Amino acid sequence: MAMVVLGAGGGLGRAITLELSKQYPDERIFALSRQPEVPETDSSDVTYCRIEDYDEKALGAWVSEFKNNGEQLSGVVSTIGMLHDEETFPEKKLTDITADNLNKLFSVNAVKPMLALKAFLPILDRKKTRFWVQLSAKVGSIEDNYLGGWYAYRSSKAGLNMLLKTASIELKRTHKNLIVAAIHPGTTDTRLSEPFQERISTDKLYSPELSAERIVAVVKNLKPENTGALWHWDGSRLPY
Numbered sequence: 001m002a003m004v005v006l007g008a009g010g011g012l013g014r015a016i017t018l019e020l021s022k023q024y025p026d027e028r029i030f031a032l033s034r035q036p037e038v039p040e041t042d043s044s045d046v047t048y049c050r051i052e053d054y055d056e057k058a059l060g061a062w063v064s065e066f067k068n069n070g071e072q073l074s075g076v077v078s079t080i081g082m083l084h085d086e087e088t089f090p091e092k093k094l095t096d097i098t099a100d101n102l103n104k105l106f107s108v109n110a111v112k113p114m115l116a117l118k119a120f121l122p123i124l125d126r127k128k129t130r131f132w133v134q135l136s137a138k139v140g141s142i143e144d145n146y147l148g149g150w151y152a153y154r155s156s157k158a159g160l161n162m163l164l165k166t167a168s169i170e171l172k173r174t175h176k177n178l179i180v181a182a183i184h185p186g187t188t189d190t191r192l193s194e195p196f197q198e199r200i201s202t203d204k205l206y207s208p209e210l211s212a213e214r215i216v217a218v219v220k221n222l223k224p225e226n227t228g229a230l231w232h233w234d235g236s237r238l239p240y
């Protein structure tokens with residue numbers, strides 16, 4: 001059996017790849033990234049694969065190869081997501097909103113993860129595939145939004161949560177052992193959180209290794225009846 005990590009070149013993606021290889025020594029881990037150079041590990045169970053992008057064409061081709069090689073999928077953790085880049089920074093107020101930023105964040109945080117799930121459908125085994133996990137964010141919880149701001153990030157993660165919940169309902173009918181879950185990793189010391197770390201007390205900023213440990217522990221504890229929910233890294237359920 002094999003597991004797949006999408007976005008394996010990012011801070012959490014790298015740490016989750018290593019944690020999965022530690023926790024599941026009998027499984028092969030395929031670590032997919034767009035980055036040309038992903039640091040190799042000494043774990044012979046991890047296979048790094050470069051992918052052009054997380055779109056239907058590139059993922060579809062990868063999935064076909066996986067299938068043709070006779071591999072069987074036990075689970076996927078996708079870390080795909082963004083908060084900022086050179087041109088995009090989280091909005092503080094309504095006047096900061098632009099169509100470009102909204103489109104970009106919806107595309108990376110909601111559209112790409114869902115096209116990935118769609119592309120993986122042919123290899124989601126009805127009995128043996130146990131989880132589809134996508135990292136989301138607590139700030140994407142509509143009910144939990146007390147501070148405002150970060151319009152594009154919040155709403156794209158809220159949209160992601162709805163898309164995952166909807167897919168969980170459809171997949172429950174055919175894939176009775178599959179858990180579809182969104183997980184909030186906690187504020188983790190990666191490129192994504194880097195510009196915002198000054199405001200966070202050191203005991204609330206977690207290392208990628210610690211967050212990966214917690215995320216994999218949540219994944220291990222989930223049961224099929226838990227499908228379609230948003231989880232905190234401590235294993236508690238977050239409101240949508």
Ligand SMILES: NC(=O)c1ccc[n+]([C@@H]2O[C@H](COP(=O)([O-])OP(=O)(O)OC[C@H]3O[C@@H](n4cnc5c(N)ncnc54)[C@H](OP(=O)(O)O)[C@@H]3O)[C@@H](O)[C@H]2O)c1
Pocket residue numbers: 006007008009010011012013032033034035054079080081082083108112135136137138184185186187188189190191192193
């Ligand atoms: N760090 C935190 O404090 C924090 C808090 C809450 C939620 N999260 C969520 O956790 C996940 C992982 O974040 P991270 O902290 O590990 O950030 P990161 O280091 O920036 O990694 C993000 C990953 O998303 C992929 N990605 C980024 N921009 C993309 C684009 N334009 N198109 C396609 N893929 C793109 C990259 O995959 P490649 O490997 O292919 O480059 C990268 O590995 C994200 O979904 C994020 O929203 C993080």
